[in-house]
Amino acid sequence: MNIAKLIAKFTNEGLEKMNEEELTLLKNNVGLLSPAGKAKYEEATKTVVVPEAKADAKADVEAIDEVALKAMIAKSVQEEVTSTISEANIDKIAESLVAKAIAGAEANRAKVIDTDVKLDKKSQDSTRGFIKALLGRDEEKLVEMKQKATTYNYTGDDARGGYTIPEELQAEVLRIAEEQYGLARQEFQYLPFGGPGNERKIPTLASSVSVSWVDEAGTKPSTNPVFGLVTQTLKKLVAMVPFTEEILEDTAIDLTSFIAKLVAEAFAKEEDAQFFDGSGSPWTGILHNGSVGSVALATAEGMSDVTFEKLVDMQDELPSGAMAGAKYYMHRHVMSYLRKLRTSAITASDNLGAFLLPLNKAGIEGILDFPVVLSDAFPDKTLTGALEPFVVFGNLKMAAIFGDKQQVRAKLLDQATITDGDGSTSINLAQENMLALRMEERVGYVLALPTAVVVLTTGAAS
Secondary structure, X not given: OOHHHHHHHHHHHOOOOXXXXXXXXXXXXXXXXXXXXXXXXXXXXXXXXXXXXXOOOHHHHHOOOHHHHHHHHHHHHHHHOOOOOOHHHHHHHHHHHHHHHHHHHHHHHHHHOOOOOOOOHHHHHHHHHHHHHHHOOOHHHHHHHOOEOOOOOOOOOOOOOOEEOOHHHHHHHHHHHXXXXXXXXXXXXXXXXXXXXXXXXXXXXXXOOOOOOOOOOOOOOOOOOEEEEEEEEOEEEEEEEEEEHHHHHOOOOOHHHHHHHHHHHHHHHHHHHHHHHOEOOOXXXXXXXXXXXXXXXXXXXXXXXXXXXXHHHHHHHOOHHHOOOOEEEEOHHHHHHHHOOEOOOOOOOOOOOOEOOOOOOHHHHEEOOEEEEEOOOOOOOOOOOOOOEEEEEEOHHHHEEEEEEXXXXXXXXXXXXXXXXXXXXXXXXXXXXXXXEEEEEEEEEEEOOHHHEEEEEOOOOO
């Protein structure tokens, strides 16, 4: 179709009388319109639906005959413009339009194919080689790539120790876990474990020095700080990643990032669930630690009865030394109850009053001059029962210590029956031509300074 005639048709008749092919072609060449024409097009497309432009594949871009396209455009321009324009100028216009057409095709392709993504070949080859060696039980290759783990079991028995994963995959797992997932990893003080064993003692200050007023010649009493010790223990956490053998062979798949994202998300979500809301097996979470400060709602009140007054009470309960760096931590459902709170009636027609929090992003990110962190690791609106904790306020960098041994270990399964991520679907790996990569880490936390945390609970039973 002649582009110039199409533009003239739009100028004279608008979009209403154009067919789908003409609408699509015009949309792809909006850049050729005059400023007034572009303004008219933008106004017209508010009421007329223009079909989405189809992104060109690389083969289509390469197949464009630039010489033929230039000749076609030059002929079209020559037909439409006045005879006062020279042939040289017409040729220059045609060259400009050819360049725009080529650039437009490349831009459309970029919308569907991310040409800027450059896979790290070393990482991909390392991950694939590692999994293939596991699958083939190639002991020599595995030892060559990475020494067999000797600290896999707490006893040091390496008979079932598996193999530490390649450094590239381990670095990606840790990066994704720490940057994209895991509230505990982001908010706790991080102290990696070193040396053998799965326990360590961490000193805490039980009481500080005391001072006394004395007469000029009076006896000066002595005082000493009292230190305590808390024990941090590592426990084993397992993630199972099922995938097909085709994925292993497909070089177009970013296998390192694919596995790292699944493993990091699984590790971080379970760490958060246990470290914040664990009920004692295998961890007692911060919410259920009997040494933290506590504020309760009124008798028989539940989560939906939360008020700003109670959040202020949590601030009063927290020691002054922990206020700097303190944050509120809660489930988004609790935040929703807070955002629905209103003032008393303002006018007769507004018997509900205005919202206490602004209905924008700022109304989610902060309360009472302190940041708010939302996490699904905290209890949601299904919480029932008396004196059940559901909000934390405090300085977690001061209160809690997170630690791990930065060796993620792996075993490849090809004969087992495992449960999928939904918790109910069974996958027979052999029957379904699939593999499962079992990844394990040793990780732990300890609440070293419980007084730097306050929890809000539901009310006592009536």
